[in-house]
Amino acid sequence: MFRKILAPVDFTPHSLNALEQACKFAQAHNAHLTILNVISIDYVTSDLKNCVIPQIENAYKRFDNLKLTTPLWLNPDFVYKIEFGEVLDVITTYSPHYDLIILGADMVQDKSEPGHNHLLIDLTKKIATPILMIPGHIEKLTFNKIVFAIDLKKIKQWSALNNFRELLKAYEAELHLLKVNTSLDKLTEKKSDEAIHLHEFFAGIKHSFFFIDERNIEEGILTYLKERNINTLALMPRHRNFIQRLTHHSITDSITTQLDVPLLTFHE
Numbered sequence: 001m002f003r004k005i006l007a008p009v010d011f012t013p014h015s016l017n018a019l020e021q022a023c024k025f026a027q028a029h030n031a032h033l034t035i036l037n038v039i040s041i042d043y044v045t046s047d048l049k050n051c052v053i054p055q056i057e058n059a060y061k062r063f064d065n066l067k068l069t070t071p072l073w074l075n076p077d078f079v080y081k082i083e084f085g086e087v088l089d090v091i092t093t094y095s096p097h098y099d100l101i102i103l104g105a106d107m108v109q110d111k112s113e114p115g116h117n118h119l120l121i122d123l124t125k126k127i128a129t130p131i132l133m134i135p136g137h138i139e140k141l142t143f144n145k146i147v148f149a150i151d152l153k154k155i156k157q158w159s160a161l162n163n164f165r166e167l168l169k170a171y172e173a174e175l176h177l178l179k180v181n182t183s184l185d186k187l188t189e190k191k192s193d194e195a196i197h198l199h200e201f202f203a204g205i206k207h208s209f210f211f212i213d214e215r216n217i218e219e220g221i222l223t224y225l226k227e228r229n230i231n232t233l234a235l236m237p238r239h240r241n242f243i244q245r246l247t248h249h250s251i252t253d254s255i256t257t258q259l260d261v262p263l264l265t266f267h268e
Helices: 013-028 048-069 087-097 118-126 158-170 189-201 217-228 242-248 251-258
Strands: 004-008 032-039 078-084 100-104 131-134 145-149 174-181 207-213 232-235 263-265
Touching (some): 004 013, 004 087, 013 032, 013 048, 032 048, 032 087, 087 118, 145 217, 158 189, 174 217, 217 251
Parallel strands (some): 004 032, 004 100, 032 078, 100 131, 145 232, 174 207, 232 263
Antiparallel strands (some): 131 263
């Protein structure tokens, strides 16, 4: 399943909480954990002695303090790395070597535009590695009741769902395959075939299809999550489909800022 986990941390409260959950998740699944701290430095104007070295020293001091409050000892198989550059670029470079990226909700917030999640959107567009975004109030990850928001369009690479299926099996999760029908949606033979393929793929896992009518996809998903006491929301970004429509209308931003549950995204 998830054997190598990357946990970017910027020492904000949400990222520290996400790191704690990542430590526990890695320990539970006997996974290797890499804790990544990215330092943004202007290489043109920065000098080594007065800027770069102090930031490195400060990062290691923060990490030493972190070990006193975060259960890193639960998972001895971890490393701490410091990199310089833009967060998006560094995570993108690291991502092919990992099975899962776990990060805090405020790490994906755009500091210049509060309430927007451009980092998460850019990451889901650029990398294939699954991403688990954890809201700051989550104290324990539970995966016993998961919604997978679907659009019933053709999935080209079913292997992208393999780890997700294994996660469902490991936690004996109840899977809700949720389709939000807008006024523009029409049921076609191809969509019916895709529903059959999903049913066959998740054979052996307790799963059901749920169809709701709602003009606003975002509102439909959020309402369903609240009414059904869901633990986790799963989305599958693909070109010119459900998740991209969300992106174009900035609904992904709104969903991630309003979510009370972890968000798991994975690519084809």
